[in-house]
Amino acid sequence: MKRLIALLLIGTAGPAFAQDHSQHQMPADDPHAGHAMPAPTDDPHAGHTMPAPTDPHAGHVMPQADPHAGHGATPSGPSISKGPPPAAAAGGPTYAADAVFGADTMAAARAALYKETGGMTVSKTIVDRLEAGFGQGEETYLWDVQGWIGRDIDKFWWKTEGEGAFGGPLESAEVQALWSHAIGPFFDLQAGVRYDIRPEPDRAHAVIGIQGLAPYKFEVDAAAFISTKGDVTARIEAEYDQRLTQKLILQPRIEVELSAQDIPEYGIGAGLSAIEAGARLGYEFVPQFRPYVGVEWHRKIGDTADFARAAGEDVDAVRGLVGVRFWF
Amino acid sequence: MNRLALSRRALIGGIGATALFPAWARSGTPGIGAALSGPEIRLNVGHTPFTVGGRTGHAVTVNGTLPAPLIRLKEGQTARLIVTNHLDEDTSIHWHGLLLPFQMDGVPGISFSGIAPHSSFTYEFPVIQSGTYWYHSHSNLQEAMGHYGPIVIDPADADPVAYDREHVVVLSDWSFMHPHAVMKKLKQDAEFFRRDNPNFAELAAGKGQTLKERLEWGAMRMSPADISDVTGATYTYLVNGHGPAENWTGLFNPGERVRLRIINASAMTIFNVRIPGLPMTVVNADGENVRPVETDELQISVAETYDVIVTPGDAAYTLAAESVDRSGMAHATLAPRMGMSAPVPKLRERPTLSMKDMGHGGGGDHAAMGHSMKMRDPENAARAGVKLSPGVDMIAPMPVDRVGDRGLGLEDETHRVLVYTDLVALAPNPDTRSPSRSLEIHLTSNMERYMWSFNGEQFSPVTEPFRFEKNERVRVTLVNDTMMAHPIHLHGHFFEVVNGHEGHHPRKHTVNVLPGGKVSFDLTADAPGDWAFHCHLLMHMHLGMFNVVTVRPLDSERTHGAGDAA
DSSP: OHHHHHHHHHHHOHHHHHHHHHTSOOOTTOTTTTOOOOOGGGOTTTTOOOOOTTOTTOOTTSGGGOTTTTTTSOTTOOOOOBOOOOGGGGOSOSSTTHHHHOHHHHHHHHHHHHHHTTOOOEEEEEEEEEEEEEETTEEEEEEEEEEEEEOSSEEEEEEEEEEEETTSOEEEEEEEEEEEEEOSSSEEEEEEEEEEEESSSOEEEEEEEEEEEEGGGEEEEEEEEEETTOOEEEEEEEEOOEESSSSEEEEEEEEEEEESSOBGGGTBOSEEEEEEEEEEEEEOSBTTEEEEEEEEEEEEOHHHHHHHHHTTOOSEEEEEEEEEEEEO | OOOOOOOGGGGOSSSSSOOBOOGGGSTTBOSSOSOBOSSOEEEEEEEEEEEETTEEEEEEEETTBSSOOOEEEETTSEEEEEEEEOSSSOBOOEEETOOOOGGGSOOBTTTBOOBOTTOEEEEEEEOOOOEEEEEEOOSTTGGGGTOEEEEEEEOSSOOSSOOSEEEEEEEEEEESSOHHHHHHHHHHOTTTTOOOOOOHHHHHTTOSSOHHHHHHHHHTTOOTTOSOSSOTTTEEEEETTBOGGGOEEEEOOTTOOEEEEEEEOOSSOOEEEEOTTOOEEEEEETTEEEEEEEESEEEEOTTOEEEEEEOOOSSOEEEEEEETTSSOEEEEEEESSTTOOOOOOOOOOOOOOOTGGGTBTTSSOTGGGTOOOOTTOHHHHHHHTOOOOTTOOOOOSBOEEOTTSOOTTOTTOSSOBOOGGGOOBSSOOSOOOOOSEEEEEEEEEETTTTEEEETTBOOOTTOOOEEEETTOEEEEEEEEOSSSOEEEEETTOOEEEOSSOTTOOOEESEEEEOTTEEEEEEEEOOSOEEEEEEESSHHHHHTTOEEEEEEESOTTOOTTOOOOOO
C-alpha cells in the first residue's frame, strides 16, 4: 500500500519523482550516473494523466519502464513512451498469406504450425525405488514407480508402490490414477483415486495432493486420502538429490504418514502414525540409470505403535538397501 | 499455385548417396569456387546418410550435401529457386536475413503452406541486398538434421571490404539422436544433457560457487550451470560438415587478406570463435557491413553471421569454435598447404551464471532502492506485462541493458572480445526518425518444466501477434527473464541495435539477449505481411518462444481497406 501511494505520487508530481531517485544509492558505474535528474518541467511524466487503476502500465517508475533505465548506451535518447500500435496496424486481413495461397490451405498449415510449436504430448515413467532390504532377519522388496503422460499444464499421472518379504506374502500394494494440473511453475495439484490391493481387505480412496519442487530443490509429494469408509489419512514424502561428484549422488529421503482417526483394522492410530527416513548413495552411470545402496529407518508412532506392540510386531526397523533408480 | 506435379524423373539426384561435401566445404578447399548461381537454381530436399567421427546417421539434406550447397547471388538480380521435396513429410526453405515479399519467406503456416511431399515450390524475389546469409528448413526440426546452407550475395557496386580470398565457415551441431528424441528428453529432464553440474567435490575443492551462493541458488530452485540445454554429450560440433577428427582445412597464400564468412547454423549451440595467434577484423555482421574492428574472440549466437578478415602468415592456424557451455568444440585448420595443423586450444571451464544473469542488475543494494528482488513478484510481472503462468519461473527483477557486455563466460578473458557496442554500421542508418512508441517483449521460461514463451504465453491460436503499422518506427526492448541467452530473430526486416552509435547503429536480423538482461532495437516496419519472430534456439522456438509480427496495410490493400479476409 505504501508503494502504491508512492507510485501515485510519482505519477503526478515531478519533485516526488526526483525525490524517489535521490533515495537510491546508485553505484558509481550505474547507468544513472552522470544523468542530470530532470527538472520538474522536463519530467517525462509531467502532463501525464493519472493512470487509471486498471492501467497495465501503472507502476512505471520501476526499472523496466524507468525512462532512465538502461540508457547507458544512449544517454541522450529521449524517452519513448509505450503505447498500443496505431489503428492502421490492426486493419487489413487477419492472415496475409490467405489471399495468396487460399484461406483453407493456410488454415490447415496454421493448425500444423500450432501443433508443432508448443503443443506436444510427452510421457515419462520413473522407477524411483526398486530395491531389496536386508535386516532383522528378513529380506524384503519394494517398488515405488510413477509416470505421466500429457502436456505442460495437464497430465494423467499414475503411481504405484508396494512391498513385501521375499518368500512371504505381499504386505502392501497400491495404485493411484490422478489428474495432475500445474498450479505454479514448480507444483502440480493432483486429484484422483487410490486403490489398495494389500493389506486386505482391499479398499479405495479419493486422493488430493500436491507434487513438485520445493525451495532448495526438494522433490515433495503430499497427499490426503479419504477412504470409502470415510477414514482420512495423509502422506508426505520429500527427497533430495545431492551430487557429491558429477555421477555420485546422495539422496536423503523422508516419508511421514498421518491419520485423522484410529483405523484398528489396519493397525493405524490417530495422529502421526509412521516415519521413514533413509539415505541412498547412487552412481549415475547415465542420467537415466542409477543403482544405489542405502540405509533406511522405519518407526511406527503413537497409537499405531501400540497397535503394533499389541500384535507382537516391531515398532521400528533399520534396513540396508540395494536398488536401482531409472526412468524412460 | 507454384506447385508442380512431380514426375518420376525429378526424383533422381541427391538421394541414396552418402552426403558429400560441396566444393567450398571440402577439406583442402582454396576457397569459394563453384556455387549455385544464375537466374534459376534447383534445390532438392531429401534423405541422405551422413558420416562423422566414423559413425553414420540419417540426415535431411539439400542436393545430397551437408551443409547444403552455397547459393551465390548478385544484388539486383531476381532470384528464382525451385525447391523440390523428396521427403515423405512437408519441408520448406527460409532465406535467413533476406528482405523479400512475405509469401517468399518460407515459414509454413505464416508465409505459405509449406512444400508438400513430392512436390515443388518456386521462390522468386528481387535480391535487394548483399552480404553473408544462410538458408534452412522451417519445418519439423529438419534444420537440426542438416537442412541448412550458406548464401553469399555480391554487392551491385564495388565491395567496400577488400580481400584476396574467401572461405565460408558454417558452424553447426550434429546429433545422432533424432531431434524429436532430444526434445522428449528435455521435456522429461531439462538437465538431461548437462554433464557438468555443480557438486560437492567441486565445492570442497573451492571451485565454482561458494556454499552461500549454492544455498541461495538452491533456494530459488535454479542452477548456475544452466548454460546450454543440449550439449557435447550428444552433439558433435561441425565446421562445414566436418567433425573435429576430420579437421576441415581451408587454404590460403601467406600474407593474403582472407575473408571468413562465419555462419552459426546450429540448432542449439552458441559458439566462442577464436583463431589463436591471428587477430580477426570484423567487417560485417548479419550481412551488413560494419566499421572494421579488430578482436581476438567473438561469441556468435545461433543464426548470426560475422565476416572477419584475417591476414595469416606462412603457418597453420586452428579456428576454434567452443560451445558456450564448454562441453565441446568444433575446430578446423587454416593453412597454406594441406597436411599442416596447429595446436588445438583446450576446452575452458564451464562458466557459472551470476546474479546479473538472473536479472539482479549489476550489483548494489537493490532492497535499499525499493526494488522487489523476489524471483516471481506479481508486481514485477504486471509491470512487465507478463502473464504469470506456470510457464514462467522468474521475472528479472532488475534487468540491465547488456548490449555492451561480453558473451557469457568471456567476462574475464584477458584478450579482446567483441561486444555489440563495438559494432558500428558502415553506412548511415537509412531511417533516422525517432521511434514513435516503444514495445517491451519479455523472453520467459520455466526451466524445470522446459517451457519457453514470449510474455509468459506460448504461441497458440489465441496468441495476439505483435502488430505494426507499415513504416512505423518502434523501439523494441527485449527483456530476458530467463537464465539463458536467446538469439531472437525477426523475419523480413533488419533492425538497428541501440548501442550508442546513433545514426550508425548496427543493423541485424538476429540479436542475442544475454540472461537477465535486455537489448533494445529500433525497427522500421517496412515490409507488409506476416513474419515469424522467434528464438533461434530450435527447441525454444519449437516449444513456444515464437510469435507472428504483422505489418499492415498490405501492399495489395486498396485505400478503402480490404477488410478481414479470414
